[in-house]
Amino acid sequence: MPTDPPLNSLGLPKAPADTRVVVAMSGGVDSSVVAAMLKEEGYDVVGVTLQLYDHGAALAKKGACCAGQDIHDARRVAEAMGFPHYVLDYENTFRESVIEEFADAYLAGATPVPCIRCNERVKFKDLLETAKDLDADCMATGHYIQRKIGAQGPELHAAADAARDQSYFLFSTTPEQLAYLRFPLGHLPSKAETRKLAAKYGLIVADKPDSQDICFVPSGNYAAVIEKLRPGAADPGEIVDLSGRVLGTHRGVIHYTIGQRRGLGIGGLGDSPLYVIRLDPERRQVIVGPKEALATRIVPVREINWLGDAPFESRAEWPLSVRIRSTRAPREAIVRPLGATEAEVELLTPEDGVSPGQACVFYAPESSRIFGGGWIWKGHTG
Template identity: 80%
Template sequence: MTLELDSRLNSLGFAKPPAETRVVVAMSGGVDSSVVAALLADEGYDVVGVTLQLYDHGAALAKKGACCAGADIHDARRVAEERGFPHYVLDYENVFRDAVIDEFADSYLAGATPIPCVRCNERVKFKDLLATARDLDADCMATGHYIQRHAGPQGAELHRAVDAARDQSYFLFSTTREQLEFLRFPLGHLHSKAETRALAHRYGLIVADKPDSQDICFVPNGDYASVIKKLRPGAADPGEIVHADGRVLGTHEGIIHYTVGQRRGLGIGGLSDPLYVVRLDAEKRQVIVGPRELLATRAVPVREINWLGDAPFASRAEWPLSVKLRSTRPPTEAVLRPVSETEATVELLSPEEGVSPGQACVFYDPDGSRVYGGGWIWRG
């Protein structure tokens, strides 16, 4: 498992036999969470599987690669039946819409680039579902996320997964220390997804060869604009495409069709030099474009910070750390300067392109291993 433990403790860190340790496993219906449930059941733990219905069954069934609805609920139930542990489905559709989907739509309309998967973990899975696990008298809750939890001198610590290609720390930065004490991540030590699938075959799981979920679960085919139009009628109001020097270059059919850093599909052909989206002004309904060098950013304002360091966040004038500004980019060196307990300015030692409000800035120790939390990028 993922922890180096005293020999008196079981693999999840409790001083009692697995059979006396109740674990609620958050099961999405995919191979990762199914393997976690089967693995823990095989080790003799008192496993209870829980799946959240997050949106309408019919709509989700039409989309391949979705999670937490329709066929995935059926798959989670089948795994539980075949491995011999109880399974429950909880209707969280209204909670998910209020806590995740509505904010996603509003953030996009405001010109930001939101990450609803972080909000889902923060406001649904690690809040309401975790509370349900406690109500079920569970000792802990386990998930299929690729991240590691280590027992440190000041309590539980969050660390990147061994497999850098599968690491999900960027999406879990808002996990609080209290939540971390209750959570377990049994897959974080694996070296590849192939190991997970091998375990799925070993346990004979029906989802062993099931494809990974793609994109945001409630956004079919990654078409954000069409979802926003349905959620917020009138969202695609037209406006101007404006050069950073003030020249009006054309018109657009809604800023929801654009993201910072975008080059293709701007609809302003005939120009000799390539232009990129450098900013979105929702109030003026303007898409501001300019040369690539305008995308370079060194100072990044961050707020709503969740700090997982051992010393208090504001106890230092600055923290030399590594940060990730996008999930697909490696950590880069930076200096974090607290403004308050929940706000800071991040100075990047090397400029980054395409830094966008609404994205996360996740903090790591200088070698990029331990997660020190993170916050949300805003305009300042």
Template identity: 80%
Template sequence: MTLTAATRTDARPTELNSLGFAKPPAQTRVVVAMSGGVDSSVVAAQLKFEGYDVIGVTLQLYDHGAALAKKGACCAGQDIHDARRVAERMGFPHYVLDYENKFRESVIDEFADAYLAGATPVPCIRCNERVKFRDLLETARDLDADCMATGHYIQRKDGPLRAELHMAADPNRDQSYFLFSTTQQQLDFLRFPLGHLVSKAETRALAAEYGLSVADKPDSQDICFVPNGDYAAVIEKLRPGAADPGDIVDREGTVLGQHRGVIHYTIGQRRGLGIGGGEPLYVLRLEPETRRVVVGPREALSTRTVAVTEVNWLGDQPFEGEIPCLVRIRSTRPPRPAILRPLLGRRAEVELLDPEDGVSPGQACVFYETEGTRVLGGGWISLRRRPAA
């Protein structure tokens, strides 16, 4: 069983290696971002087996003994040890870089501040954007690498004009939602050798084939620095006093009850409101300035128009006019038909052809081509423009 690069769409007279370079693997240096999990370990092991000049790099993102860390999280403690063991077994150099301060400044602090502002952030995207695909990628260039490889389940394909980003072959493992902010320059340098695999079982089989100790290691769950998925506890630790109580009100402002802190609630939430009787109520809006949680019936959650900021565009056509596409507004939801209308300043308006419930500021809105698997880019959801008619 071997890993292969994405199928090329352009014919070239010079034979290319599996990473797309016109030279032998032994003359191709590749830095592998190793989290200590099975995916990145398999990438490093397979590339070394194929004869590439592999260098493994692991980022220490926080102190595993600190309160923010948890057992089974990536990029700390045991995971660094596991990455080192893989490098020793396969015979390639491995380095650990201390990125704790950068990770806190670029990811954790913004995560806490976004929750305090009433948004629902996705810190894994910021980590890829600001740490792994920016700082670590520059380190790979400093090491004279030809490319950097990761264990993400997404595909990079050479199109007729440029490298393209595509969904993974296995829709259950696809991570395109978390990688929409990858720029064209970064994509030219990155490789994703697992993207074509059709199941995680194939990855684990490869790990066993190479005798890697992580072959049966469980996948990491939730956000790496949030123990047991308790977001509020992390925010309270980072921002003391963040959980001040306030009013739960309806759309007219009538007080229906009290809450224990805006950070405990998300858009679309129904359970745990503490309001008994009557029709089911859902969180419609968070107002951190007044410490109010606004609730209402489910139909009031329905949204047709979504405002998007910080757009990263990877499509071949100019980012202008009206662009038919598919969009995904949460990682757990499938792409759905929409019209993308670019605006000035890396902003856009997305019109959903069918309304969506629970569109939350701070989440990502990722654009896909209407037919096929290509990722066209994406942006961050800001305040909703207006509800569905």
């Protein structure tokens, strides 16, 4: 009887030469290493880079480190390693799916995370469909996250290197997408190992610095981008305390974030510094108070993507760990489903600075496994 061919390194029952892989190439060192590694292993590699915003304007800036350069770098890596490379114009899709919502969320007093929406609505949706149109068997990216096979199929796990882990930004990956995606760098112990591989393959991007900012906010100046997208967004208003007493004026709600302490220009309350507790865009008010007023125990979450083995609503509550900001470690919580895609999350230890627009990502306790997550959609409730 014929036996099934052994699985290759991507978990597919084919020889590498018969396995087409689309690699999402950003022009950075991570995705370049993924493409080079798979090409060296003998896979049929196709590199694809997305043009997400106007590179002509970016290139015109003197000394700008911009996506135009990134596309150029991706193309040179593909040429050096000998595989085809395509650039797809996703500028309109990116504006409609990511930038417009980013601007609206910011104006509504939220603190959005556009990188998650980009993965969800562009890279893992439209680009993934393009990969299938190219008859690829799977799509690989340079994200630091792990895909492992469990009893019920593919599972999402945090990266081996906690310092590089990108699970917060990938919680909305669906089971169907996970079946098709591969993350060849997730098991590496450190970014230094990635750069070693880049040097081994002789890649021109081996020493290229990591990008730190949101791609369409290269200077980190969110307010300037919002003002450009939404003229009049920086209208001034009042800074008030929790009782509504006016303490001063501000230069536009978009310049403030929940938990902010510096730059308020109103001093403190006696010996206690004041923090931004809430933003009220409709009244154009920045509400401030003492640090203890920031403490949040109950977090309302919606648009939940669930990656657990049992249905989300099969339990009244799930004891999980949750992360409410990308820069914070997961904390113990109880997640109570209110429907298939909505929940109330109770933090066992209150957290400061919980902000609408941020993600709340679910992790299995004492495990690297990600159970999905959702979006925080209302301000804090004690």
